[in-house]
Amino acid sequence: MLLAFLVVIAFAVIHLRDLVAIIMLAGLYSLVTAIIFVVMDAVDVAFTEAAVGAGISTVLMLATLSLTGRLRREPRRPRALIPIIVVILTGVTLIYGTFDMPHYGDPDAPVQQHVAPRYINDSPNEVGVPNMVTSVLASYRGFDTLGEVAVIFTAGIAVMVLLMNRRRRSPDEDKEQS
Amino acid sequence: MNDLLGLYSYWIVIVLMMAGFYVVISSSNLIKKIAGLNIFQTSVFILYISMGKVDGGTAPIVVEGSSNAIYSNPLPHVLILTAIVVGVATTALALALVVRIKEAYGTVDEEAISESDNEL
Numbered sequence: 198m199l200l201a202f203l204v205v206i207a208f209a210v211i212h213l214r215d216l217v218a219i220i221m222l223a224g225l226y227s228l229v230t231a232i233i234f235v236v237m238d239a240v241d242v243a244f245t246e247a248a249v250g251a252g253i254s255t256v257l258m259l260a261t262l263s264l265t266g267r268l269r270r271e272p273r274r275p276r277a278l279i280p281i282i283v284v285i286l287t288g289v290t291l292i293y294g295t296f297d298m299p300h301y302g303d304p305d306a307p308v309q310q311h312v313a314p315r316y317i318n319d320s321p322n323e324v325g326v327p328n329m330v331t332s333v334l335a336s337y338r339g340f341d342t343l344g345e346v347a348v349i350f351t352a353g354i355a356v357m358v359l360l361m362n363r364r365r366r367s368p369d370e371d372k373e374q375s
Numbered sequence: 376m377n378d379l380l381g382l383y384s385y386w387i388v389i390v391l392m393m394a395g396f397y398v399v400i401s402s403s404n405l406i407k408k409i410a411g412l413n414i415f416q417t418s419v420f421i422l423y424i425s426m427g428k429v430d431g432g433t434a435p436i437v438v439e440g441s442s443n444a445i446y447s448n449p450l451p452h453v454l455i456l457t458a459i460v461v462g463v464a465t466t467a468l469a470l471a472l473v474v475r476i477k478e479a480y481g482t483v484d485e486e487a488i489s490e491s492d493n494e495l
Contacts, residue, residue: 201387239455260470266477291389300381300382334453359468
């Protein structure tokens, strides 16, 4: 299954040292994630992930790499034991937690009970847009989207402030907006 | 057996999340750390989207002429749409910080940075 492919990519990222290869794999990872989102019926999210996650993120990281230089010098030190132990402990705890989770695709799961039926049944009549994701995003949860715009604006300002007073200006870092 | 298959997607999400977490805490290169953070973040997206899926459902876009179509839950999709865009904004901010750190310290390696901090 595609999910297993993601695991392969993630482990490749762990083992690789070459930053360009890591960034390319991160882009591939986003693209495979977008395919998985289509399989899971989330077409809008898949569009966004493919455009933003696989596109803009990769471009931004490559731009950073061109400014900071491709590091080859990183020494291969012995793997520290503590991170592995921490990661395995956390993972085992989380897996223990999943035993109480509803199964994948379960129509009676708590997620499907609360406001979702209302959105599904009423939004086509109330908002008049066939795509429920759009009507929830722009109408029912419009304030969330407004807050999102505020966050992106703040991040954009911060990036500009950080990069504005550099000695050598580079044009390709401060054009992130989506 | 059916139990295990129903939880498979959560386990993959956890493995991915831990892989990203491991990169974040074990790698000393700041750009690689950001890539690990992206993997971590995307695994959370997959968790949410997989919770919204309903068996036999279709994408939450109204199917003309059929009143009893089953739709997947649109709410997680909306939340994750917002999260993806905010995630890119924070990634851009982190990368801008990395560029500044490179200028100030001449390296993006965490251990070299703390060494030059100790020399001061």
